[in-house]
Amino acid sequence: MDSVDLSVFKTLQKWLEADLMVWLVTVVKTFGSSPRQPGAMLVLRSDGVLVGSVSGGCIEDDLASKSVSGELPTEQAKLMVYGVTRDEAQRFNLPCGGSLELVVEPVKTNIWVAEILNAINGHRLIKRELNLSSLQSHCSDAKVTDTAVQITDQHLSVVYGPRWRLLIIGAGQTSAYLAEMAQSLDYQVSICEPRDAMRESWDVDGVELLNLMPDDAVLAMQPDAHTAIVALTHDPKLDDMALLEALKSAAFYVGALGSKSNNANRRKRLAMFDLSTSEIERLHGPVGLPIGSRTPPEIAIAILAELIQLRRSAVASSKPSQVAEIQSVCN
Structure with a gap:
């Protein structure tokens, strides 16, 4: 896990402790040319302030605008796709043919965040499995050979830590x-x-x-x-x-x-x-x-x-x- 993504979790923990409304945004799939790879993250709060990166700046601006206007999900995670059409690719400055799939997740509890930070501080790999509808999370030990990011209709699995x-x-x-x-x-x-x-x-x-x-x-x-x-x-x-x-x-x-x-x-x-x-x-x-x-x-x-x-x-x-x-x- 790089220093940018580690700062995402530290910020997420701090904002949750301050009882703020926050979202975790994770890159889950990329197609064609894309600025960041699956697993890249940012944390965003309701006033548009964010830490981390999923695109290099352009998509971040759109997500911040949506958080301020109340357009982001509050009760379940949502899959959002950027750059599928030519107009969207031009709007968000994505290279021709490039697109990103993001999971935007309202974070309700600090428990799994603390588990992940403890694992990272202990130099351990940890896997988090998220139910996209219920927002329930389960963390377990992971292996280097585990796939970094996997998504289905109902579940997201992400491996964190030093690979x-x-x-x-x-x-x-x-x-x-x-x-x-x-x-x-x-x-x-x-x-x-x-x-x-x-x-x-x-x-x-x-x-x-x-x-x-x-x-x-x-x-x-x-x-x-x-x-x-x-x-x-x-x-x-x-x-x-x-x-x-x-x-x-x-x-x-x-x-x-x-x-x-x-x-x-x-x-x-x-x-x-x-x-x-x-x-x-x-x-x-x-x-x-x-x-x-x-x-x-x-x-x-x-x-x-x-x-x-x-x-x-x-x-x-x-x-x-x-x-x-x-x-x-x-x-």
Whole structure:
């Protein structure tokens, strides 16, 4: 869950505690080009104030207007469709042929909101099932493999929480920037740091700090296709220990900090162990996209940019005709 959607739930909780009339709006389906993917949300109150995004601004304005004029549902959830006709596409600045389906839900109770926030704070995935007519909700534990959003005539099911994991080896300055930025991109972040002095100076909130040797940390995580592993200690003994296990795992990304020459030497060292040529070729080193980054925050941006590129290209290759373009519709 990204930081924008997390702020939606925090705001929803605050407004409910203030006894305000509020609606939760969720993107449930997209067709053609669309600005946000299913699962994107906003929370809206009766005076038109809102937090979050479902379109980039244009549809938000229409929803705010409807809330002020009393046109939004108050006793059951409603499916609303934008952009089906050419006139609507032009009115809401949707790209040609694009459309969005939204569920607009009047929220009556704070109980399930607290459940979701507790799960997110505990780095757990949680599924919420909503009866569109009665507004009754049920929350349960979810898996990464569960479909993010499902809707039928009577029910909406949405999975919330971190669907991606990032294991960082080393608790240095670059790691701190990377951990902070990664959390806003839907990553559950863990830091492996066996050095006492480095652990004591770590001060990034929301991150699991592991007092394990790097190879043990990788094995304990049981990396899957939603896991990225980045070695940033600059100590070959520690970084290589992690890489020996990470490159054999199912992690979708394995990277190591260092120059081209350092990584060339690293590949030679790795070849001395039980790694195949294809496994060693999986290593991203130097780590991150080559954008000329030098400072710790720039290096963190380069790493995350490469993770975004890989995630998006993987989606595009699996669903070439259905991928929504990630762009603003209100330029």
